[in-house]
Amino acid sequence: METLSTISGWIWDPMAYFALGIGVFFTLLTKGVQFRRLPDMIKQLKAGKSGDGGLSSLQTLALTLASRVGVGSIAGVATAVAAGGPGAILWMAITALVGSTCAYAEAVLAQVYKRRIQGEDRGGMPYYIKYGLKAPTLAAVVAVVTLIGYGFVFPGIQANNIGSSAQLAFGLEPWMTGLAITAVLAVVILGGTRxxxxxxxxxxxxxxxxxxxxAVVVISLNLEQVPEAARLIVSSAMGTDPLFGGLVGYAVAWGVRRAVFASALGLGEGTFASAAARASHPGKQGIIQAFSIYIDILLICMASGLMIVITGAYHVKDPAGGFLVNNVPGTxxxxxxxQEAIDTGLPGWGSVFVAVAVLLFAFTxxxxxxxxxxTNLVFLLGERRSRFLEGVLKAGALGISFVGTVISADTMWAAGDIGYGLIGWLNMGCVLLLTPVVRKVIRDYDRQRREGLDPAFDPEQLGISGAEFWARSPEKTREAEPTA
Incomplete structure (x- = not known):
């Protein structure tokens, strides 16, 4: 455990600041697209349609949020507060505001370089690395690492949290919960993409x-505590609080780390759903993915953080050993x-509600x-099919769903942090190298919007190569139409 934590620290301590820096970089590059295109975000959710192997914008948002709104939105916020103090919550929000442009850039690239494979629109990290960076070997390595992580490791974190919350709420043994969720998961994944x-x-x-x-009910019941909670969060984040001021470095590192973990910001996770969307221009899917960061961190994670702080249901570890604050001994x-936070306002409801919430969040x-x-297996195989490898992947996903419930939480989180961190470094580096493509797309989208057009994407006109899907798609030949 000590070794895993050390390795995780080596990976994440610098990456927390790197992720924040990339968010600032893309915010400047796109002229704050996450703020100025907010009306477009809402509009595009209604505009896209599914069909012919592609998904609607609303479907891809739901699919992406199925990942983003996970245990990181509950457990991740709690671990950030425990390690970095209440100030970590503010740094999570700051990361969302500037880092959502990284989600924008990822989604744009996923759309530009997607492919039609086996009758479905597929794309994501390995696709834009192979066809955008022209680095097929690196793309294959990323695909293998992502396949292993998302098929055989990361689902264990979700399963572990389902098991622990169900044990506290209902007294169920983790292995019993593991069997149940594994059985339901089998029914879903055997049914295919649809x-x-x-x-x-x-x-x-x-x-x-x-x-x-x-969250609204709990916060309302503790309304008089909100001003003091807000003061504590801000002062802790800025290093001016008498008790938590010395943790400002931890607040930044853990706030950014858990924001990245909760939303998969910069990890390329959302790129796979983004590529499946049917849109006339990559910029449309980019702003939808930026919006998904808002929903996850600024809505769900902030709700979690506020509930914890206003009810005092947390402890904060002292880097020197012990606790600076230990309001919930033994928790x-x-x-x-x-669960403790909700129980303070709604006695007896917290354990059950959080267990159900974690079940739904983690299962999706x-x-x-x-x-x-x-999707990564499809990338590696192309148009070929391998029933054997597909079977191994399904068996692995179901196996870790059960095993994850009985392994210690610390081990699962440490292993997950290492895997996510490695993928994050690879993805963010590649996205930075593809900055010229992102710049061309955002400028083209803004130009067409200024002209009152419904943006349509033509990669040849922009000098973008490798965008095979668009070269032969109906969107390529469609004339830009005036917006309604």
């Missing part, structure tokens, strides 16, 4: 709305913080993780 999308589209809005409504940082993440893993 069933995966249908599950995400049905569950994500329901679980997000229920969680936010519960493990994670879903248990949230597991479903999406399988979609990511299978």
């Amino acid at each position: 069933r995966i999308v249908n599950v995400a589209q049905a569950v994500v809005p329901f679980m997000s709305l229920g969680y936010v409504l519960t 493990v940082a994670g879903p248990n913080f949230m 993440s597991q479903v999406f993780f399988f979609y990511v893993a299978s």
Whole structure:
């Protein structure tokens, strides 16, 4: 465990600042597209349509949120507060505001370099590395690492949190919970892409709305504590709080780290759903993915953070050993913080509600993780099919779903941090190298919007090579039409 934590620190400590820096860079490059195109974000959710192997914008948002709104939105916020103090919450919000442009850039690249394979629109990290950077070997390495991570490692984190919250709420042994979720997961993933999308589209809005409504109730019951909680969060983040001021470095590092983990910002996770969207211009899917960061971090994660702080249901570790604050003795940082927080306002409701929320959040993440893993397998195989490898992937996804519930939480989080960190470094480096493509796309989108047109993408006109899908798609030949 000590070795895993050390390795995780080597990877994440510098990457936290790197991710924040990339967000600032793309914010300047796109002239704050995440702010000035906010009306477009809402409009595009209604505009896209599914069909012919592609998904609608709303479906891809639901599929992406199935991953982004996961246990990181509950357990991740709790672990950030435990390690970095209340100030970590503000740094999560700052990361979302500037880092959403990284999600924009990823989605744009995923759309530009997607392919039609086996009758479906597929794309993501390995595709823009291969066809954009012209680095097929690196693309294959990224695909293999991502396949292993999302197929055989990361789902274990989701399963582990489902098991621990169910044990606290219902007294169920983790292995019993593991068997149940593995059986349901099997039904979903054996149904193919369409069933995966249908599950995400049905569950994500329901679980997000229920969680936010519960947060509103808890915060309302503790309304007098909100000003002091806000002061504590800001002063801790800025290093001026008498108790937590010395943790400002930890607040930044853990706030950014958990924001990246909760939203998969910069990790390329959302690129696989982004590529499946049917849109007339990559810029449209880019702003939708930026919007998904807002929903996850500025809505779900901030709701979690506020509930924890205003109810005092947290502890903060002292880097020198022990605790600076220990309001919940014996409680493990994670879903248990949230259960304690809700119980303060709604006694007896916290354990059950959080267990159900974690179940829904984590399960939809597991479903999406399988979609990511299978997309990387499709990339490696191309138009070929391998029933054997597809079977191995399904068996691995189901196996880690069960095993993850009985492995220690610290081990699963440490292993997950290492895997996510490695993928993050690879992806963000490649996205930076493809900055000229992102610049061309955003400028083209802005030009057409200024002219009152519904943007249509023509890669040849912009001097972008390798965009095979667009060269032969209906969108390529469609004339830009005036916006309604």
